[in-house]
Amino acid sequence: MSPRIDEQNQQIRDARKQQLLEAGAKVFGERGYAGTKVSDIVREAQLSHGLIYHYFASKEDIYIELARTAFTTSYETIRQVVENGGSPYERLKELTEGIFAHTAGSGYFFLIALQTNTSKTVPEEAAAISKEYSGQNLQLLEQLFREGQKQGEFIHADPFKQALMYSSMLNGVIFTRLTYSELEDFPQVDQILRIFTHAREEE
Amino acid sequence: MSPRIDEQNQQIRDARKQQLLEAGAKVFGERGYAGTKVSDIVREAQLSHGLIYHYFASKEDIYIELARTAFTTSYETIRQVVENGGSPYERLKELTEGIFAHTAGSGYFFLIALQTNTSKTVPEEAAAISKEYSGQNLQLLEQLFREGQKQGEFIHADPFKQALMYSSMLNGVIFTRLTYSELEDFPQVDQILRIFTHAREEE
């Protein structure tokens, strides 16, 4: 009776949706929400214009789903490392290296998170998600800095500001690296972390 | 014969153009090129929709003029400080403090320069200007790091990468500060510059 069984249809649907999300991540990341046309996404995905509306209600909808993914994964990444064992410095280093490794090839989800955080033109719901998670991420980092200061590994300074400084710096460096992707050994994690630690000549 | 003398007309024209450029800087900075409507600019400037086309050929045109201003002034700022007297560290510190002071209230020109550098949706001519000046700015910084390393003030590392690191970090921090503008004493310039100097406990 059915030309395809449900499971097969589900597989097709999953694959197409994934294809559209990946294409969306790329073009939204590169061109921003307002700068991206629906036609850009479907061209990247090599699908027809109409099909995107079979899987998403609107351009806003696909962006919101991407933003949600970006924030939940970044939060989980940070939480896992921060709640890990090891000294605060070790955890901060592991986190930093992990983030750089993760954004090495394509930082599209990073870019989506960043623009969702900062742009006034993203869908309202995405901005709301961003606000929620950004605060949580900062709290995790703040706690890490607090511990590191208590244990004497980190210099004393307002932990919240240190968390802000850390994420600012990360944003800046990752952003730059997406432009100069051919550079090897950029950035040097140890060098960056010197901002937060006590003086010591080289590692 | 003439209802207004040329000089008067010129004054009016100058004032209006300035008004539109300031409004444009604000909304382009906040919303990006693609996210900005011509109606956003004229609303901000409190002028009629039609008038913007009396002073600029197109939305692209006004953006290009803003981008040019952003890049020429940033280049001049950097050049002046870098070619100043003082040790490399002193000059780097002066530059950094100057940039933070300059972008304290509204960093609209900073934001325009940044997005012109990184977005794929800005007018082609603006992107060309950006490419030219960004390279020049980096060269100035690279030279400063080279000198600082020669004189022993700065740690040894590829001067180009240090210049990139410096500008990345600046971008990240200024960006963050535009969101958290209520923060006092953020960032601490001395703390940032520790990335580039030899170990020493506090200043």
Added chain:
DNA sequence: TTTTTGATTGACTAATTAATCAATGAATAT
């Protein structure tokens, strides 16, 4: 082979936004 179901297409419509232009307004010399 035929039928059925749901994915897929792309021409079409609707909505948004850039750009135009005929009409108006404000200031000043005559």
Added chain:
DNA sequence: ATATTCATTGATTAATTAGTCAATCAAAAA
């Protein structure tokens, strides 16, 4: 007062882009 010139307006047109939908296609059961 009137005439002149140029800045200014906003309704209108043009161009772009989001979203729709009737028709088509592909795969498998009957």
